[in-house]
Amino acid sequence: MASIASPYPLPLPPPRSLSPFLPIPFIHVSPPSSSRHNSKCSPSFHITNNPRLSPSIIYKQGHRNRSVVMVRSQLSNPIISPNDHWGTWTALFVTGAFGLWSEKTKLGSMVSAALVSTLLGLAASNLGIIPYEAKAYAVFLEFLLPLSIPLLLFRADLRRIVQSTGILLLAFLLGSVATTVGTLVAFQLVPMRSLGTDSWKIASAFMGSYIGGSINYVAISEALGVSPSVLAAGVAADNVITAIYFMILFTLASKIPPEASPANGTEVDKESNSEDKTPVLQTATALAISFVICKTATYLSNLFGIQGGSLPGVTAIVVILATLLPKQFSYLAPAGDTLALVLMQVFFSVVGASGSIWNVINTAPSIFLFALVQVTVHLAIILGLGKLFRFDLKLLLIASNANVGGPTTACGMATTKGWGSLIVPGILAGIFGISIATFLGLGFGTMVLKHL
Numbered sequence: 090m091a092s093i094a095s096p097y098p099l100p101l102p103p104p105r106s107l108s109p110f111l112p113i114p115f116i117h118v119s120p121p122s123s124s125r126h127n128s129k130c131s132p133s134f135h136i137t138n139n140p141r142l143s144p145s146i147i148y149k150q151g152h153r154n155r156s157v158v159m160v161r162s163q164l165s166n167p168i169i170s171p172n173d174h175w176g177t178w179t180a181l182f183v184t185g186a187f188g189l190w191s192e193k194t195k196l197g198s199m200v201s202a203a204l205v206s207t208l209l210g211l212a213a214s215n216l217g218i219i220p221y222e223a224k225a226y227a228v229f230l231e232f233l234l235p236l237s238i239p240l241l242l243f244r245a246d247l248r249r250i251v252q253s254t255g256i257l258l259l260a261f262l263l264g265s266v267a268t269t270v271g272t273l274v275a276f277q278l279v280p281m282r283s284l285g286t287d288s289w290k291i292a293s294a295f296m297g298s299y300i301g302g303s304i305n306y307v308a309i310s311e312a313l314g315v316s317p318s319v320l321a322a323g324v325a326a327d328n329v330i331t332a333i334y335f336m337i338l339f340t341l342a343s344k345i346p347p348e349a350s351p352a353n354g355t356e357v358d359k360e361s362n363s364e365d366k367t368p369v370l371q372t373a374t375a376l377a378i379s380f381v382i383c384k385t386a387t388y389l390s391n392l393f394g395i396q397g398g399s400l401p402g403v404t405a406i407v408v409i410l411a412t413l414l415p416k417q418f419s420y421l422a423p424a425g426d427t428l429a430l431v432l433m434q435v436f437f438s439v440v441g442a443s444g445s446i447w448n449v450i451n452t453a454p455s456i457f458l459f460a461l462v463q464v465t466v467h468l469a470i471i472l473g474l475g476k477l478f479r480f481d482l483k484l485l486l487i488a489s490n491a492n493v494g495g496p497t498t499a500c501g502m503a504t505t506k507g508w509g510s511l512i513v514p515g516i517l518a519g520i521f522g523i524s525i526a527t528f529l530g531l532g533f534g535t536m537v538l539k540h541l
Contacts, residue, residue: 171220180219181229181442184209185434203303203437204328210441211321211449219442226439234307235386235399237432239379239407240425241304242523246415247408250521254514260480260488261518264471265300265525268492269533271466272296276538279459284452287319289541293534295460298327299467301526302495302519307436308404308527312397313534319452321444324437326457334464334493338486338502345483347507372424379425382406401527408524464493487511491519 169176188206191197197205213219251258272292281288290313297305306327310320386402389395395402411418468489475485487508491499496519503511 167214167217167220169219171223174223174225177219177223177225180213181210181225181435181438184213184438184441185431188434188437189430201328201332202434204325204332206434206437207321207324207328207441210438211444211446212441214442214444215446221443221445226443229435229439230311232383233432234311234436235383235403236376236379237429237436238304238308238400238403239382240375240429240432242404242407242520243375243411243418243422243425244517245408245411245520245524246419247412247521247524249415250517254518254521256480257484257488257511257514257518258521260471260475260484261491261522263474263478263480264467264485264488264492265522265529267467267470267474268296268299268463269529270470271299271463272533273537274466275459275462276541278462279455280541281455281459283455284319287316289534289538290315291319291323291456292459292538293530294323295327295463296533297526297530299464299493300529301492301522301524303327304433304495304523305526305530308400309530309534311400312527312531314397317440317443318445318449319456321440322449322453322456324440325449326453326460329457330460330464331493334468335490335498335502337468338490342483342486342502342506345486345506345508348509368424371421372428375421375424375428378421382410401531404524404527467492483508483511487515488518491515491522495519495523 169180171177184206187209188197188202188204191205192202210219214221254261272295276289276292281291284291290310293313294306294309294315297309306323310323315323383399383403386406387399390398390402471485471489475482483506487499487503490502496516499515499519500512503509503515
């Protein structure tokens with residue numbers, strides 16, 4: 090019997106079909122301790138090639154063995170072997186790059202680069218082109234995913250955000266409250282009981298996503314240990330819901346005219362011009378600082394025995410530093426944005442590759458319905474209370490866009506509609522959302538949703 094200790098809380102492999110001529114691997118998984126102060130929290134895997142045993146995964150918990158899910162393999166030997174590290178990394182980066190390129194096409198721009206990369210990775214894995222489980226995936230999730238968070242948040246100067254966003258920040262906070270209420274309502278109406286313990290976890294992740302954007306969905310899912318198929322189904326449902334939601338926002342904004350002369354135009358031009366130039370030193374410095382932040386957060390998380398605390402810790406550290414040293418970190422922001430965009434696309438490729446098409450099909454409908462109710466309540470509350478408080482409609486629409494999509498989509502909507510005065514505030518509000526959403530989602534999930 091071989092014993093494999095994983096340094097990272099790896100997701101369980103998705104269902105696969107086994108060849109009748111090959112021995113069936115029997116996998117025992119010992120889950121991490123539930124204690125928040127136990128630093129030895131990684132699961133251990135015990136694999137035996139006993140053809141007489143059924144391919145099930147057993148969690149050993151105390152003196153009881155509880156069957157969780159049947160494991161099957163699509164193909165016993167994928168075209169790209171799990172040991173072919175160059176081949177696996179090539180497939181991941183090609184899939185991510187293809188997703189970015191797809192946004193230049195009509196269909197790709199409708200569904201988003203993230204969804205394209207996720208579905209492409211899912212198809213490649215389930216068709217046996219790439220492995221469903223490889224060392225490259227674990228390396229990415231343990232090292233490169235946390236590295237992308239500081240790169241995204243180099244502009245997270247909270248003082249500037251409060252000073253520059255003005256009334257838009259109030260509208261954004263109203264939208265955050267609306268998302269919280271929407272999460273509670275949706276969880277009552279669509280409890281997703283078929284997902285088991287993943288139900289409240291994915292609800293928490295969606296709450297974070299619709300306050301600050303997809304990076305918070307990632308951070309919360311990692312911190313709470315959402316299973317890979319549910320994670321992939323959530324990404325698919327989230328992207329479809331987001332695409333539909335943006336169409337609704339643009340429809341509501343169709344009768345609002347553009348501004349005559351955009352305010353803050355000079356500032357926007359300066360930022361865009363600076364983003365066109367990413368010197369080597371700037372890029373190298375951004376990477377080096379991100380590594381230092383990740384190492385610090387990981388050390389503190391292990392020191393205090395906080396399971397899944399690395400990504401929230403990384404977020405907290407970079408926000409504090411960006412607020413204390415705004416000039417230095419804003420200088421690094423253009424390079425950070427570019428690197429983070431590439432890494433996030435590779436993450437969506439990994440999510441797809443680790444998932445199972447059948448599990449996604451089975452779990453996505455309930456997750457989709459949950460997210461639909463969640464954003465519907467969000468929109469109703471932010472528009473209703475916004476009208477009651479006499480907020481300008483375009484402020485509410487940009488704030489809601491920043492909640493659901495993040496700073497990039499808020500900036501895109503303000504630019505497309507010609508609302509120049511809202512471009513920079515929209516970006517800053519979105520960055521503020523990324524800074525706080527992970528903590529709000531984790532707190533609300535563990536203290537409220539878990540006990541419902």
